[in-house]
Amino acid sequence: MSGAVGLADPSGTSGESRGPGPAPRRAPTLEEVAELAGVSRATVSRVVNGSSRVSPEALASVTAAIAQLGYVPNRAARSLVTRRTDTLVLIVHERPDTVFSDPFFASVLRGVNRALSPTDLQLVLLQAQGEAQRDRALRYVGNGHVDGVLLISLHGDDIMPNAIAAAGVPLVMAGRLLTGRMVDYVDADNVGGARDAVGHLLATGRRRIATVAGPPDMSVGVDRLRGYTEAVRAAGGDAAAGWVVVGDFTEASGQAATERLLAEHPDLDAVFAASDLMALGALRALRAAGRRVPDDVAVVGFDDAALAAYADPPLTTVRQQVELMGQEMVQLLLARIADPDGEPRELILPTELVIRASA
Amino acid sequence: MSGAVGLADPSGTSGESRGPGPAPRRAPTLEEVAELAGVSRATVSRVVNGSSRVSPEALASVTAAIAQLGYVPNRAARSLVTRRTDTLVLIVHERPDTVFSDPFFASVLRGVNRALSPTDLQLVLLQAQGEAQRDRALRYVGNGHVDGVLLISLHGDDIMPNAIAAAGVPLVMAGRLLTGRMVDYVDADNVGGARDAVGHLLATGRRRIATVAGPPDMSVGVDRLRGYTEAVRAAGGDAAAGWVVVGDFTEASGQAATERLLAEHPDLDAVFAASDLMALGALRALRAAGRRVPDDVAVVGFDDAALAAYADPPLTTVRQQVELMGQEMVQLLLARIADPDGEPRELILPTELVIRASA
DNA sequence: ATGAAAGCGCTAACAA
DNA sequence: TTGTTAGCGCTTTCAT
Numbered sequence: 001m002s003g004a005v006g007l008a009d010p011s012g013t014s015g016e017s018r019g020p021g022p023a024p025r026r027a028p029t030l031e032e033v034a035e036l037a038g039v040s041r042a043t044v045s046r047v048v049n050g051s052s053r054v055s056p057e058a059l060a061s062v063t064a065a066i067a068q069l070g071y072v073p074n075r076a077a078r079s080l081v082t083r084r085t086d087t088l089v090l091i092v093h094e095r096p097d098t099v100f101s102d103p104f105f106a107s108v109l110r111g112v113n114r115a116l117s118p119t120d121l122q123l124v125l126l127q128a129q130g131e132a133q134r135d136r137a138l139r140y141v142g143n144g145h146v147d148g149v150l151l152i153s154l155h156g157d158d159i160m161p162n163a164i165a166a167a168g169v170p171l172v173m174a175g176r177l178l179t180g181r182m183v184d185y186v187d188a189d190n191v192g193g194a195r196d197a198v199g200h201l202l203a204t205g206r207r208r209i210a211t212v213a214g215p216p217d218m219s220v221g222v223d224r225l226r227g228y229t230e231a232v233r234a235a236g237g238d239a240a241a242g243w244v245v246v247g248d249f250t251e252a253s254g255q256a257a258t259e260r261l262l263a264e265h266p267d268l269d270a271v272f273a274a275s276d277l278m279a280l281g282a283l284r285a286l287r288a289a290g291r292r293v294p295d296d297v298a299v300v301g302f303d304d305a306a307l308a309a310y311a312d313p314p315l316t317t318v319r320q321q322v323e324l325m326g327q328e329m330v331q332l333l334l335a336r337i338a339d340p341d342g343e344p345r346e347l348i349l350p351t352e353l354v355i356r357a358s359a
Numbered sequence: 360m361s362g363a364v365g366l367a368d369p370s371g372t373s374g375e376s377r378g379p380g381p382a383p384r385r386a387p388t389l390e391e392v393a394e395l396a397g398v399s400r401a402t403v404s405r406v407v408n409g410s411s412r413v414s415p416e417a418l419a420s421v422t423a424a425i426a427q428l429g430y431v432p433n434r435a436a437r438s439l440v441t442r443r444t445d446t447l448v449l450i451v452h453e454r455p456d457t458v459f460s461d462p463f464f465a466s467v468l469r470g471v472n473r474a475l476s477p478t479d480l481q482l483v484l485l486q487a488q489g490e491a492q493r494d495r496a497l498r499y500v501g502n503g504h505v506d507g508v509l510l511i512s513l514h515g516d517d518i519m520p521n522a523i524a525a526a527g528v529p530l531v532m533a534g535r536l537l538t539g540r541m542v543d544y545v546d547a548d549n550v551g552g553a554r555d556a557v558g559h560l561l562a563t564g565r566r567r568i569a570t571v572a573g574p575p576d577m578s579v580g581v582d583r584l585r586g587y588t589e590a591v592r593a594a595g596g597d598a599a600a601g602w603v604v605v606g607d608f609t610e611a612s613g614q615a616a617t618e619r620l621l622a623e624h625p626d627l628d629a630v631f632a633a634s635d636l637m638a639l640g641a642l643r644a645l646r647a648a649g650r651r652v653p654d655d656v657a658v659v660g661f662d663d664a665a666l667a668a669y670a671d672p673p674l675t676t677v678r679q680q681v682e683l684m685g686q687e688m689v690q691l692l693l694a695r696i697a698d699p700d701g702e703p704r705e706l707i708l709p710t711e712l713v714i715r716a717s718a
Numbered sequence: 719a720t721g722a723a724a725g726c727g728c729t730a731a732c733a734a
Numbered sequence: 735t736t737g738t739t740a741g742c743g744c745t746t747t748c749a750t
Binding site: 125 | 385386431434435436444449461462464468469482483484488492503669670671
């Protein structure tokens with residue numbers, strides 16, 4: 001029996017004092033499993049952690065004891081000694097003025113969870129808004145509370161990626177970093193997608209194609225604009241200043257940008273918008289100006305969140321695999337955790353042009 | 360000096376071996392802070408935990424040492440002894456066939472994070488889909504890994520709420536539970552909101568008002584239907600079977616339901632849809648049938664995720680305060696954790712009718 | 719007000 | 735293959 005006496009009923013909380021309802025028992029420990037199985041703690045630990053150096057009999061009795069007791073390892077205790085936390089953190093770092101639509105984020109999250117569900121890892125969510133929260137997140141990450149970081153950064157001049165990487169914590173980003181050190185990331189094929197979009201417009205006879213571009217300090221903005229430019233130039237077209245107006249991914253900015261494009265080029269016959277919300281804005285602006293879509297002007301957007309499907313007419317969009325992006329971010333992160341010093345990796349997911357009534 | 364010798368450079372990992380880049384130092388411990396401050400671990404612990412029984416001098420030197428070392432308490436170690444985890448978990452339990460739109464969830468999440476950010480609590484996210492994942496979540500929660508649970512359950516016959524409550528883990532739900540024990544929850548005023556919607560339709564001269572209701576095993580479905588029924592009956596109208604068709608919150612179901620309503624009552628002049636996606640579906644069905652909105656038929660939806668704002672014409676909707684819902688869920692949960700045996704609490708958030716072109 | 723000491727539940731050498 | 739042992743970093747009596 002050894003000194004296990006005190007374990008039988010710690011501090012006298014045996015349920016009676018709680019009144020009705022099931023008594024919230026203390027969770028069983030390794031020690032209790034070991035006793036029931038008639039082996040030592042170490043052996044139980046080996047079983048739990050899947051060590052091969054365990055006899056079949058020991059394995060059987062331990063497994064039975066675990067099942068009987070409903071034993072689940074205490075993460076805190078384990079983490080204390082292994083210095084692993086079995087925890088990943090997803091940080092969404094936004095400016096106080098949020099620009100991105102939530103559905104995008106929700107889809108990434110869904111993918112992350114899908115990838116995580118067969119593992120024993122848990123996901124901590126940190127929505128960092130503004131400097132104070134950013135620093136808190138950084139402190140949290142920097143102090144060994146997580147095994148790795150998934151980062152969705154919503155602005156280009158973010159110090160987080162470098163700070164996290166510098167702290168030696170494995171990191172994977174959604175989207176390419178424009179400056180600073182090379183960091184693992186997953187991204188959509190924004191250049192190719194934009195090229196396809198413009199290619200489609202060209203193929204359907206459009207020649208005066210304008211674009212509502214994204215912010216130039218974010219890779220999404222830069223890449224989608226590049227795809228547009230390349231495609232237009234390849235067709236001998238003009239991708240000069242007047243055909244490009246920058247927005248900030250919001251519907252309002254898409255609308256305003258399109259108004260300017262119309263003022264500059266009343267004869268435009270197509271608009272490629274670098275986000276779905278901006279495409280929606282473009283649609284509004286065109287209608288307000290009395291233009292008909294798609295007969296008069298065609299609109300193609302980049303599908304950040306499937307929102308564009310609800311436009312009327314539904315917008316032709318470059319479909320990204322947002323959920324897959326979340327999944328792959330996790331895979332990359334796990335690989336990075338397993339091999340901290342490997343080469344930086346990137347993964348570019350293909351996009352697909354979904355043609356609808358609008359173009 | 361005691362036995363602190365071994366701490367100076369544990370296992371010789373002093374950075375040189377890592378090659379270039381900043382050496383991933385071990386995070387400073389209480390012990391180190393204590394030594395630097397010239398006090399004992401216990402005193403540092405008191406300072407960190409805001410105990411009053413500390414002399415001003417001690418407090419000052421400890422505070423300085425903490426700042427100098429950038430000390431952050433190790434959660435695992437703390438949790439091991441306190442049996443608190445300072446962790447809440449948000450469980451989204453969906454059927455394999457997801458019904459709810461993501462934006463709703465994203466908004467709740469945003470509110471949860473907002474409420475959490477001034478605290479030291481962290482949020483773990485569990486997306487439980489199907490039985491296997493549900494049981495895993497239950498095991499996780501039941502074994503003391505979290506201090507409390509926020510639960511968004513997407514179907515009516517869910518065993519999770521009762522299982523969690525039975526395990527004695529503090530729980531707050533989004534939405535009212537139709538059966539089983541009384542559980543703390545936050546909900547929108549679905550009855551009142553639906554009543555307002557129908558009231559508006561009546562006020563604008565509509566008399567033949569149909570509804571696309573939600574699933575009858577969920578409080579959202581039941582309550583919105585009840586609000587509709589009450590309002591229609593109060594006006595002396597007919598809320599009988601033919602005017603009510605049940606959908607499952609998806610756009611497709613809204614469309615199908617509306618088609619049936621039109622078949623049954625070609626003379627209907629308004630549709631109240633119990634979700635924004637179903638309202639969108641209703642819009643499509645009406646158009647397909649050659650009806651004009653809102654001249655011919657008015658449409659009002661329940662706004663679960665602001666998606667309806669993108670319809671054309673923009674839909675008149677009952678606006679819920681989804682983000683606030685998340686915030687309040689956290690407040691309720693914290694209150695419950697502080698007072699596990701208090702009376703069950705509920706919080707009904709007011710809704711607001713946002714009138715747009717469609718009705 | 720402060721310190722000494724005992725452990726929380728677990729893993730990881732090391733012995734056997 | 736198994737058991738023994740020594741902590742991981744922290745909070746918390748219990749002395750002082």
